[in-house]
Amino acid sequence: MARVNPVPMGALVLGVAGLIPFLGFAALAVSGSDGGLSSIGLAPRTILSAYGAVIASFLGGIRWGAAAARNAGNGDYVVAIVPSLIAWAAMAAPAPWDLRILGVLVLAWGLIDQDLPRRGLVPLWLGRLRLVLSGVAGAALLIAA
Numbered sequence: 001m002a003r004v005n006p007v008p009m010g011a012l013v014l015g016v017a018g019l020i021p022f023l024g025f026a027a028l029a030v031s032g033s034d035g036g037l038s039s040i041g042l043a044p045r046t047i048l049s050a051y052g053a054v055i056a057s058f059l060g061g062i063r064w065g066a067a068a069a070r071n072a073g074n075g076d077y078v079v080a081i082v083p084s085l086i087a088w089a090a091m092a093a094p095a096p097w098d099l100r101i102l103g104v105l106v107l108a109w110g111l112i113d114q115d116l117p118r119r120g121l122v123p124l125w126l127g128r129l130r131l132v133l134s135g136v137a138g139a140a141l142l143i144a145a
Contacts, residue, residue: 026144052102056087096145103141110134
């Protein structure tokens with residue numbers, strides 16, 4: 001059985017901090033409050049959609065970086081761009097489909113990327129952390145939809 005190293009504190013803290021916008025803007029969107037954002041022409045749902053798309057693109061970057069660091073096959077580079085393309089399309093989708101697409105994408109990508117630790121491209125702790133972070137972020141997007 002492979003030894004599981006603990007999650008580095010920086011990755012844990014920054015990963016959890018990255019959930020704050022998901023949870024906060026989802027809560028505002030569900031509550032019907034705009035938290036004063038309308039005074040500057042913004043809405044929690046719009047910010048949540050944009051943040052979800054940015055994070056989805058970041059998730060593809062994890063695979064790209066892992067593939068580059070370990071000389072993985074070309075297939076990993078192709079798969080790595082999929083989240084960015086889907087997120088871009090989701091931004092053009094009408095509500096509630098934008099957040100639904102992003103929510104499913106983030107949840108699914110947490111599962112899809114579980115092959116990275118199995119193949120030794122990333123540490124085991126990253127796969128486990130990703131499941132938790134993707135689960136919370138994806139659920140927040142779907143609830144807000």
